[in-house]
Amino acid sequence: MSRTVKILVVDDIEQNIVALEALVARPDLELLRAYSGAEALELLLDNDVALALVDVQMPGMDGFELAEFMRGSPRTRHVPIIFLTATDRNTHRTFRGYEAGAVDFLYKPFDPHILRSKIEVFVQLQHQKLQLAEQLDTMTQLLRTNEMFVAVLGHDLRNPLSAIVNTAEVLLQVSAEPRVKTAAARIRNSGGRMSRMVDQLLDIARVRSGRLELSPERIDLTVLCEHIVEEFELPEGERRVELAYTGDTFGEWDADRLSQVVSNLVGNALQHGTADEGISVKVDGTDADSVKIAIRNAGTIPAEVQANIFQPFNFTKFRRDGGKGLGLGLYIAKELVRSHHGEMSVCSDTTGHTVFTIHLPRHFVHGPVDEPAQAEKQWVF
Structure with missing residues (x-):
């Protein structure tokens, strides 16, 4: 839809204004007339103008004085000014015009095409x-x-969801009927999955609104990874994930957020990796300024999937979870690493292995994080 743009014309001679109106007349332009500097200032108080065409020679307040008043007001200081004058060319006057804030200085008669x-x-x-x-x-x-x-996710949905999960837990404990226990287990599992989806949506909303808060403290990444690995051990005591570390693995990070990242990557490795060999987690603290975590599993990721693997709502036919998630896990993990001013990448090649690598600055960096590439931002939440 076409918008009307306003141009202010300031001149004490009626014929000059009429001539300018005829010269620049077009449907999307509205010319505001002012016959003095005082009238121009009144019009500028009530109108947003794209340009001011100001005659220099006017009784009372001349064009230079008007420009100085305009530059002194926050509302009008950015309005472009073109001075129009019928006097002889004078370098001093031209310089004074630019000094007063003009973007151009035209001498009459001027070429209408140029104007x-x-x-x-x-x-x-x-x-x-x-x-x-x-x-x-x-x-x-x-x-x-x-x-x-x-707000809806944080309160209105999580409260009834917690009631559903807790009721299912009670049914599992008090009922001896197999059919009831089976139904209660399904409700509990589905409720747990819904709860994780709500948590992911909350995280992504905080990330996109810039309200993700971190609580950095001095922690040992090896200990953090050890706790995550223990959570994935089978009840029989079989160890499915091997942990190794080297160097100094201490630094300043948000323990809860990094636990979320590592847990997501280890869980993905166990779920999507092949059973040819186990999962390995290596923490490398040999660099003085950063610490690296590498999570490795057997199996490869197709190249076409790798290209968009960190995109939000990333659904592909190669997913092995049957599409039960939201496709947000890796996106959120990468954003959490970015919030620490770190980097996360994936390498999956012909060796038959996939490695997710996290690089984290050893000392927490305060301040805004660099914006992601434009390709990562082309979506609306």
């Missing part, structure tokens, strides 16, 4: 400004919707 071209530039800039303002308003509305969604 139209100059006006067109500022009209297009104004159209872009209005478009950006609309986009900003849309993004603001999306963020508000996102915050409302987080």
Whole structure:
């Protein structure tokens, strides 16, 4: 839809304004008339203008003084000014005009094609400004919707979900009927999966809104990984994941968030890797400035899957979980690593193995994280 752009014309002579109106008349332009500097300032208080065409020679407040007033006000200091004058060319006057904040200085009689071209530039800039303002308003509305969604997930959904899971646990304990116990187990398992999905959606909402908070403390990554590995041990005591470490593995990180990352990667390795050999987790602290974690399993990831493996809502036909998840695990894991100013990558080649590698700065870095590549941001939540 076409938007009307306003241009302010300031001149004490009526015929000059009429001539300018005839020169630049077009449907998407509205010319605001001012016959003095004072009238121009009044119009600027009530209108957002793309350009001011100002005559230099005016009684009372001349064009230079008007420009100085405009530059002194936060509302009008960024309005482009083109001075128009019928006086002889004078280097001193031209310099004074630019010093007052003009973007151009034209002497009458001027070429109408040149003036139209100059006006067109500022009209297009104004159209872009209005478009950006609309986009900003849309993004603001999306963020508000996102915050409302987080509030619903954090309270309105999790409370009844907890009641469902707890009721299923009670049924498993008090009922001796096999059919009841089977149904209760299904409810508990489904509720647990739903709870994990809610947690993932909460995390992704926090990441996209920039509200993900970290609590860094001095921890040992080897100990953290050891606890995760123990959680995946079978009841019979069979060890499915081998842990090895070297060097100094201490640093400043958020233990809960990194536990979430490592748990996700180890769980994926156990679920999607082949049974040819076990899973290995290696923590390398030999570098003075960073610590590396490498999680390795047998099996390969197709190249076409690797290309988008860290994208959100990544559903592929190669998934072995039957599509029961949201496809957010690896995306959230990478974002959590990024929030520590670290990096996460995957390598899966002809050797028959897949390795996810995490590089973490040893000391926590405060401040904003670099924006991800544009390809990682082309989605709306």
